[in-house]
Amino acid sequence: MHSTSYIIRFVLIMTTLAALILASMNTFLAEKHTQNEKIYNKRAILAAVGQHLDGGKSPEDLTDQEVETIFSSNIKSYVLDMKGNIVEGRDAESVDMAKERKKPEPERLLPLYVFTNGQGASYYILSIRGNGLWDEIWGAVSLEEDLRTVAGASFDHKGETPGLGAEIKDNPGFPSQFIGKTIYNEAGEYTSVVVRKGGAVDKTHEVDGISGATVTSDGVTEMLQRGLRYYEPYLNTLKTKS
Amino acid sequence: MANDTQILEPVKEKEPLFGKAEKKLLTDPLNDNNPITVQVLGVCSALAVTTLVYPSVVMAIAVTFVTAFSNLFTSLLRNTIPKSVRMIVQLVIIATLVTIVEQILKAYNFPIYKQLSVFIGLIITNCIVMGRLEAFAMANKPWRSFLDGIGNGLGYGAILIIIAFIRELLGKGSLFAGSPIELKIIGAADTYLINTKANPWFGWYMNNNLMVLSVAAMFILGIIIWIQRARNPKLVDIS
Amino acid sequence: MEFVNIFIKSAFVENMILAYFLGMCSFLAVSKSLKTAFGLGLAVIFVLGITMPINWVINTYILSEEGMFGMDLTFLRFILFIAVIAAMVQLVEMVVEKLSPALYNSLGIFLPLITVNCAILGGSLFMVSREYTFSNSVAFGLGGGFGWFLAIVALAAIREKMAYSNVPAPLRGLGMAFILTGLMGIAFMSLMGIDPATMGGK
Numbered sequence: 001m002h003s004t005s006y007i008i009r010f011v012l013i014m015t016t017l018a019a020l021i022l023a024s025m026n027t028f029l030a031e032k033h034t035q036n037e038k039i040y041n042k043r044a045i046l047a048a049v050g051q052h053l054d055g056g057k058s059p060e061d062l063t064d065q066e067v068e069t070i071f072s073s074n075i076k077s078y079v080l081d082m083k084g085n086i087v088e089g090r091d092a093e094s095v096d097m098a099k100e101r102k103k104p105e106p107e108r109l110l111p112l113y114v115f116t117n118g119q120g121a122s123y124y125i126l127s128i129r130g131n132g133l134w135d136e137i138w139g140a141v142s143l144e145e146d147l148r149t150v151a152g153a154s155f156d157h158k159g160e161t162p163g164l165g166a167e168i169k170d171n172p173g174f175p176s177q178f179i180g181k182t183i184y185n186e187a188g189e190y191t192s193v194v195v196r197k198g199g200a201v202d203k204t205h206e207v208d209g210i211s212g213a214t215v216t217s218d219g220v221t222e223m224l225q226r227g228l229r230y231y232e233p234y235l236n237t238l239k240t241k242s
Numbered sequence: 243m244a245n246d247t248q249i250l251e252p253v254k255e256k257e258p259l260f261g262k263a264e265k266k267l268l269t270d271p272l273n274d275n276n277p278i279t280v281q282v283l284g285v286c287s288a289l290a291v292t293t294l295v296y297p298s299v300v301m302a303i304a305v306t307f308v309t310a311f312s313n314l315f316t317s318l319l320r321n322t323i324p325k326s327v328r329m330i331v332q333l334v335i336i337a338t339l340v341t342i343v344e345q346i347l348k349a350y351n352f353p354i355y356k357q358l359s360v361f362i363g364l365i366i367t368n369c370i371v372m373g374r375l376e377a378f379a380m381a382n383k384p385w386r387s388f389l390d391g392i393g394n395g396l397g398y399g400a401i402l403i404i405i406a407f408i409r410e411l412l413g414k415g416s417l418f419a420g421s422p423i424e425l426k427i428i429g430a431a432d433t434y435l436i437n438t439k440a441n442p443w444f445g446w447y448m449n450n451n452l453m454v455l456s457v458a459a460m461f462i463l464g465i466i467i468w469i470q471r472a473r474n475p476k477l478v479d480i481s
Numbered sequence: 482m483e484f485v486n487i488f489i490k491s492a493f494v495e496n497m498i499l500a501y502f503l504g505m506c507s508f509l510a511v512s513k514s515l516k517t518a519f520g521l522g523l524a525v526i527f528v529l530g531i532t533m534p535i536n537w538v539i540n541t542y543i544l545s546e547e548g549m550f551g552m553d554l555t556f557l558r559f560i561l562f563i564a565v566i567a568a569m570v571q572l573v574e575m576v577v578e579k580l581s582p583a584l585y586n587s588l589g590i591f592l593p594l595i596t597v598n599c600a601i602l603g604g605s606l607f608m609v610s611r612e613y614t615f616s617n618s619v620a621f622g623l624g625g626g627f628g629w630f631l632a633i634v635a636l637a638a639i640r641e642k643m644a645y646s647n648v649p650a651p652l653r654g655l656g657m658a659f660i661l662t663g664l665m666g667i668a669f670m671s672l673m674g675i676d677p678a679t680m681g682g683k
Contacts, residue, residue, distance in 0.1 A: 002324040011327055018338040019557060025342060026556040029349040036352035098612075134495065135611060158610070161455070212451065289502045329596065330567050337559040345556065360606040363559055367599040369506040455670070456500060460663030464656045471651035 038093065039064050042071055045113055047154030048125050048140035051179065054118040074117065080110040084233025097129040097138060110230055115142070123151050126231050130223025133215040135159040137168065137223065141178070147235050150193065153178040155220065165216030177207040183228055190232065192225040267389040271397030274474070277370045289405070289459045291361050293413065296421040298406035300347070300354050302399025304362065306392060308339045309371050313391030316379040332375050333366070340365045353420065370398055405462050413453030484620045487613075491624035497600045498632040499666040504600030508633055509658050518637035520584045521595075522630030524573055526623065528595055529604055532566050533622030536605040537615055539565065562605050563596075570596045600629050636661060 002010075046059040046067065053059065053070070062070070077092035082105065092111035100108045113125040122145050129138040135158035142151040153175045155168040168174050181193045182204055191205045195217040200206035209217035271277055291297045312335050316323075323331050344362045347355040355362070365371065374394050379387040410417055415429040428436040428447060438444045452458050497503040504525070511521045539561055541547075544554045574592050578585045585592070595601065604625050608618050639661055648657050 002326075007324040007327055010322070010324055011330065014331055014334055015560070018334050018560060022338060022341050022345075022556050022560075025345055029345050032349040033345075036348065040352055040356065164451075164454075289505070329593065330564065333563045333567055333596070334560060337563050341556055341559050344559075360603065360610060363606050364503075364599050364603055366559055366563055367597045367602045369594070369597050372597045455666075456502065457663040457666035457670070459502070460659045460666060464652070464659035464663065467656035467659065468649070468652045471656065475651070 039067055041093070042067050044154055044156060045125055045127075045140050046070065046115075047175075048142040048152045049115050049117075049123045050154070051152055052115070052117050052121065052123060052142075070115075074115055076114045076116075078112045078114070080112055080231070080234050082106050082108055082110070082230060082233070084235075084237050086234075097127055098136065101129055101136075108230070110234075112231070112234070121145065124235075126228060128223050128227030130219050130227065132157050132160050132168075132219040133165050133213070134161070137216065137219055139168075139175075139220075139223070141224070141228065143183070143235075147239060148182045148184040150178045150181045150183065152176075157216075160216050161213070164210065164213040167210045167213065168216060168220060171210075174207075174210065181205060181207065190229060192221075192228055194225075195221045264386065264389055267386060268393040268396070271390075271393040272400060276397045276401065276470075277373070277394050289402075289463070290456060291358055292402055292406040292459050293409055293454055294419050295403060295406045295410050296418050297354060297357050298402045299399075300351070301358065301361070302395070302402050304343045304347070305365055305368065305370070305398055306395025307343060308336065308365055308368075309374055309395040309398075310388055310391035311339055312336050312371055313374055313379040313387040314384055316375045317382060317384040317387035320380050328380075332372065336371055336375075337366050357420070370394060401463070401466065404466065405459055408462055409453045409458055412450045413458070415449050484616055487617050487620040488624035488627075491621050492628035492631065493669070494672050496628040496632055496669050497603065497625050498629060499662070499669045501603065502599075503603040504598045504629060507594050507598050508629075508636070508662075509655065512633055512637040512640055512658065515634065515637045515641055518633045521592075522633045524577070524592065524595060525598065525600060525629050525633075526626030528566070528569055528573055528601055529622045529626035529629070530619070531622075532562075532569050532601060533604055533608060533618045533625075534615065535565050535569070536562050537608060537613070537618040540609055541615075558609070562602060566601050566605075567596045600625065632665065635665065 043059050043062070046053065046062070050059050053062075054074075057066075059067075079087040079090040079092050079095055081087055087109060090109065092113065095109050095111040097111075100110075111127050115123045115125060117123075123142040124147065125140050125142045127138070127140050129136060131137065137155060137157040137160065139153060139155035141153045143149065144151045155175055157166060157169055160166040160168065177200075178193060183190065183192055185191050185205065194202075194206045195209045196206045197209040197214055197217060199208045291301050312332070315335050316332060319331070340363065343365070344355070347358070347362065374391060378390045382390070407417070410419065411427060415427055415434060417425040417427060426434040428434055428438060428444065429449070430439045431437065432440075436444055436447075438447045491497075495501070498505065498508055507521060512518050540558065543549055544558055544561070546553045548554075570593065573595070574585075577592065604622060608621055613621055636658070640658065643657060643661075652660075
């Protein structure tokens with residue numbers, strides 16, 4: 001039998017040792033962790049303009065270095081408020097959509113990325129966030145220069161069911177359906193893009209839903225409907241300018 | 243497998259570094275004493291990652307790393323650990339190792355880290371790790387414990403990968419999706435090896451969505467156990 | 482109201498065992514008899530219900546950047562969480578031994594095994610990744626525990642009945658338990674998509 005003081009000493013030394021190892025490891029790797037997190041988010045934003053990248057590369061095939069280069073040379077980023085004004089002095093990457101969602105609607109900030117490729121075509125990348133079946137879902141949607149045609153989309157989720165709701169991310173066929181849809185109708189009214197259960201009826205504003213994942217599909221519809229509209233004031237100022 | 247024994251060169255030491263007993267430690271868990279199908283350990287959470295092969299392989303490596311090194315350290319400390327706080331000490335060792343795995347994955351393979359999410363942390367409570375510490379490492383020498391850890395980790399990983407292989411192939415029509423060596427086997431597009439749209443023989447084929455759901459892992463595991471026990475009647479559960 | 486919603490959701494819709502496989506080891510090992518399953522289920526509810534709020538407090542006030550030390554200590558999360566769980570299980574063990582020696586004897590080895598029951602640690606980790614508030618975490622702990630209890634009692638009852646059935650020998654016991662769990666999982670899937678928060682119209 002060991003004495004109580006031995007037990008206490010043993011446990012103390014043991015836990016300090018473990019904490020020290022982990023702390024030193026963490027300081028050593030922390031920079032790489034934040035770096036990875038940033039690249040991961042940047043890649044997700046680029047995925048929304050995946051079809052329009054130079055050299056026909058898909059965002060998944062880009063190296064981390066290439067992602068950084070595209071962001072520094074081809075992308076301009078802005079932070080908008082809900083009235084459509086540009087907020088100076090804020091970095092778009094520092095806007096955390098999850099935190100913004102918890103604020104009252106008029107106070108929210110919106111990140112906007114404008115991607116210009118080698119041919120000089122510009123794409124406006126809007127960020128959106130909403131609720132899926134289990135948890136939050138989010139995504140990025142890019143618009144062409146006419147500010148009504150969708151040029152691409154990418155979605156992600158926290159915990160949708162694999163094979164059902166998770167298909168919004170795992171199945172590349174789902175986001176690619178959005179390409180070419182318009183978020184305004186001919187009369188100029190806002191329509192958003194609707195994810196329709198059982199298949200799209202109106203081919204200009206609707207895409208096919210995921211069978212068996214009605215709640216997630218509806219979540220995407222709601223998120224698009226609400227989230228894209230947040231950018232409307234700013235898009236309108238752009239339209240009147242041109 | 244039978245000729246493997248000849249290749250092994252015995253290292254000249256007081257105790258053979260890799261003799262018959264040591265080899266048994268590695269191979270036994272792969273069949274006769276498999277941690278999942280026979281010892282019923284570690285069936286837990288890790289099954290939830292078996293929808294795709296690639297994350298399962300990463301998970302198998304992570305678990306093997308943790309079982310091997312926690313076995314090693316526990317065995318080194320086995321004579322100094324006070325009985326009354328045995329469990330806490332073991333858990334601290336395991337939790338430290340798992341955090342190391344998590345930190346490394348987060349730094350060097352971020353997409354997989356995101357995909358495995360909470361399930362990396364759950365290796366701590368994977369009963370196989372704790373089970374081996376209690377049953378083996380507390381009573382055996384470090385080198386043997388280390389081998390036992392590797393063997394059990396591999397036996398566990400083998401089952402994970404078998405299940406993931408079946409689930410990904412039938413559920414998604416691909417293998418190793420997300421890794422550099424992604425194989426697209428069967429599906430309705432040109433990029434797949436067998437294009438069900440163009441090939442008249444496979445026009446009927448569709449991916450099976452049940453396979454992607456978590457319950458499929460249960461059925462496959464049940465069937466694996468069935469096959470294993472039918473071939474090896476001494477494992478049959480009489481109760 | 483959110484309290485009730487999270488309770489119902491975590492107990493039935495997102496059942497820990499049937500949707501996430503959390504706590505399978507003891508689930509399979511202890512489900513041979515209804516009586517022990519019942520006892521273990523109660524113990525799990527209790528431990529989950531206690532550890533979840535404690536771990537919430539630790540995570541919010543010690544580990545997070547806005548906490549006591551003002552720095553990001555999340556790399557210590559696993560160690561602290563598991564230590565809290567181990568301590569709580571020890572406590573439950575002592576209480577059960579005092580109050581009901583019969584139950585203590587029948588639970589035997591499995592009581593300490595609650596520590597390594599993935600459902601307990603998994604619950605805490607899910608709580609962190611879902612950013613629950615304090616009251617949410619209490620609801621999630623109790624609800625998750627209740628769901629676990631329900632699943633193990635149901636499986637034990639079915640397995641007791643299975644003893645009279647003519648199952649192929651190699652499939653007996655473990656193999657059949659897996660297949661039964663799969664079938665129960667499918668049954669619970671029909672509850673999927675039910676969101677108590679939106680029931681009865683918005």
